[in-house]
Amino acid sequence: MSEKIQTLLRELEARHGIEILYACESGSRAWGFASPDSDYDIRFLYRRPMEEAFTISEGSDTIEIAIENDLDPGGWDIRKALGLLQKSNGALIEWLHSPIVYHANPAFLTDLRKLATDHLSRKGLANHYRGLAGQFYRNKLTVESPSAKGYLYCLRALLAARFVLEHGTPPPVPFVELIPTAPDEVAEAIRELVAWKADASENESPGRQVTLDDFIEENLPGIGATLDAQPNDSNPRGPFNQVLHRWSLWPKAANATSWQPIYKSEFTLDRVRQPDLLLFEAVSGSRAFGTHHDRSDFDLRGIFVAPSSFLGGLENIDQVSDEKSDEVYYEVGRFVSLLLSNNPNIVELLFTPDSCIRHRHPAFDLLKPEDFLSKLCRQTFGNYAMSQIRKARGLNKKIVNPQPEARHPLRHFCHILSGQGSVRLDDWLAAEGIDENHLGLVSAPHATNTYAVFIDKTKPAEMRGIFSKKDDAAIVCSSVEKEAKPIAWLTCNLDAFKAHCKA
Structure with missing residues (x-):
């Protein structure tokens, strides 16, 4: 079987044009309680050539192959993997520590294991296992004849969650190392079940296991309460970006003396206007059309190129703009995708008069109108024209029937x-x-924006009123005794309130 798996990995590399950096066994075989008919869950991480990884097309970052001859392979692109690792994804962390490794680039594996340990989200990882334990309990153990697989999957997740909360490290992958963390009576029952499953079929039932049922039902709620008390934690992007850059396929610039990645927060209007990023900049809108007047806005449109250090990171960027969108600069990948869809506002930039152009890099000439214009323009420009007509009609209504300048409070939209x-x-x-x-x-x-109204004149401090003291556009709810009876029912037309605020 090992030879078959190695052959499969080589075929996957050739078929998909990828390089597999790491491949391992996952699931019951890695945990140590596989059945005779268990599949081989082969999981791998891979990287693609730059020309395939970075195009304007949205490619897949996952490879999934149908099960054949008991082999169940599936893999993630390293960019997706590192994005999940930043969130302490439990499945990925288990892959990285699997006791059964089919292929590994040692330096790559060392980098990812270090990230997983140094930047572990205790709450995130424990919550992953708590969720799995609850899922297996509800779906597999509340039936009349629960399977051994259901018991072991639920117990392993439950013990793993307890381990993470207690030690603050990833749990051991082999189940045999987790079993001793359970009470002696429970641990012995688990060992007997593991031995029984080794000779049973995948979904065969050993009958109801009372000792294990009691342990799960007693401990599962407590895990949830402990997790709720844990502080929220999050990991910085920097270390994960650095590892991604190190293992991406494009080379470092030959003449670069230092190489620092750029992050999304650094793409400001001032930054994208710098010569190393700016591809095109022009005056747009009414001033380009020749229909402006003295009070017309001054609109700027531009295109910039995000450097490779950003494209190889975990963040995406489509555009940079000011608050009113009077100045909008599109990343060139986003700009080209809008050209392909014949977006009217984007297409017109290719026909900007020379008098309105402030900057034009020679590379911008590669974007030729004839490469993008198609019959789709009839639809996109027609729809744009109709939207402007509807907008004009709406403006006319406002002029003829002006709305009051003062906004009505939310209470005006509440009725008993x-x-x-x-x-x-x-x-x-x-x-x-x-x-x-x-x-x-x-x-x-089951009744949207409808509330039961209660009154307590003797203990008014326990009632919060109807509207927030800090925001009169927010309704607040109170806690009342179960036997209390409402004196009325209130309904709030929130949609009408929102429409009024937009008018």
């Missing part, structure tokens, strides 16, 4: 259900003589 109709909230409060600070709301299940 009464009989076959409703009354405005303020009218109801006045008629009933109720202080809204004595009220508390509870959201009604």
